[in-house]
Amino acid sequence: MRLRLNKSVYMPGETAICQIESLPDNTAEIAFCLFHLDSPVFSGRTFLINQFSLDLPNRDYTGYLLLATAIDQENTAIHTTVTAIDCSSKWTKFPRYGYLWEYTQGTNATEKIENLSNFHLNGLQFYDWQYRHHIPVAPDLSEWTDWSGRKIYGSVIRSYLDEAHSRGMACMAYNMIYAANMTYIDDDSGVNPSWRLRKQTGEDFTCDMNASLGKVGILQYFNPLNPDWQKYIFEKENEVFSAFPFDGWHGDTIGEMGIMVTADGSPLGFDDNGKPIQTVMDSYTYFLNAAKEAIGKHFLVFNPVGAQGIENVNISNVDVLYTEFWPWDLDDRGEPYEDYYSIHRAILQAQKQSGKSLVVAAYINYKNPTDHFNSPAVRLMDSVVFASGGSRIELGNGDGMFSI
Secondary structure (H helix, E strand, C coil), X not given: CEEEECCCCECCCCEEEXXXXXXXXXXXXXXXXXXXXXXXXXXXXXXXXXXXXXXXXXXXXXXXXXXXXXXXXXXXXXXXXXXXXXXXXXXXXXXCEEEECCCCCCXXXXXXXXXXXXXXXXXXXXXXXXXXXXXXXXXXXXXXXXXXXXXXXXXXXXXXXXXXXXXXXXXXXXEECCEEEHHHHCCCCCCCHHHEEEECCCCECEEECCHHHCHHHEEEXXXXXXXXXXXXXXXXXXHHHHHCCCCEEEEECCCCCCCEEECCCCCCEECCCCCEECCHHHHHHHHHHHHHHHHCCCEEEECCXXXXXHHHHHCCCCCEEEEECCCCCECCCCCECCCHHHHHHHHHHHHHHHCCCEEEECCCCCCCCCCCXXXXXXXXXXXXXXXXXXXXXXXXXXXXXXXX
């Protein structure tokens, strides 16, 4: 016996449609009780044994437990089941983030979103959906080939968006904040090479994603503080919102790579005290505040990879804090993020600096990949993160789970 809801999250006072699967054959009616923590809120009975509705309390940012009991004709309880209900006007208060990555023709978006909704996810990252990093919206919105050669179908993306929105989920369009595929050199996009970053050694700041594909497989990185780059990438992200009903931008980085200079050897910019900014992570607060202003009502999520510069993100205007942890990156004590306590500290520090809950991306089994997850390790990581006041991104694409 299972209890399913028509949405993953509800507005306060909204009506929840509750469907019961695999009822015992001799069920005559359903008794239900809504709890907040261990206190009953209201209870009742219904003869509509397969589906019934509940008018939820008009209280924001509150979670409930719904208990349903199958009753036979002799008024005996024969089976019980439970589910959770979240009443929140914004997903950013208690983010439960998932992901999508499959946009091929024939993808069953309804089934995938329904599965994710059953896990009560309220936000989804659409990973690698875009045409190019510096041209996220493809020339043809019906179908396009991404940088890696995958065929992406606009109809699938729209189906995901429609299904997710119908269940109360926010949908975030992934894209890096400062990258262009090397095709920018001759694709007339308007990206100017003079905006690029160089390492202290003098070489361009690039990344080989898959050089065997040619220019499209190599990323060039640009100065996040360059006003012309900001104007360019913010316009491109707003084009995303015009082309598809995404709810926001999930900005990404490749991680901190040390001291950088601009193409002409200058600092990236200057802080409020006039001090030169020499690392990308020290540009985050300024870039993110400008980005949030540029995209207006849309949400902004940002990933300072390895939690490098997370302190600059925590004090910015992002709507949701998100960090991908790696065991070789160091925390503010100079200790690596290789144990559960380091994750606990990062969540507490983020909450202290921002008042927000940190979404944690941490890859279980990373040092010892196998065909199956280490279930105790998954549960321990989830327990540490949840008890610390954070949340996890681990479930997605229907019934999948993050691995690497």
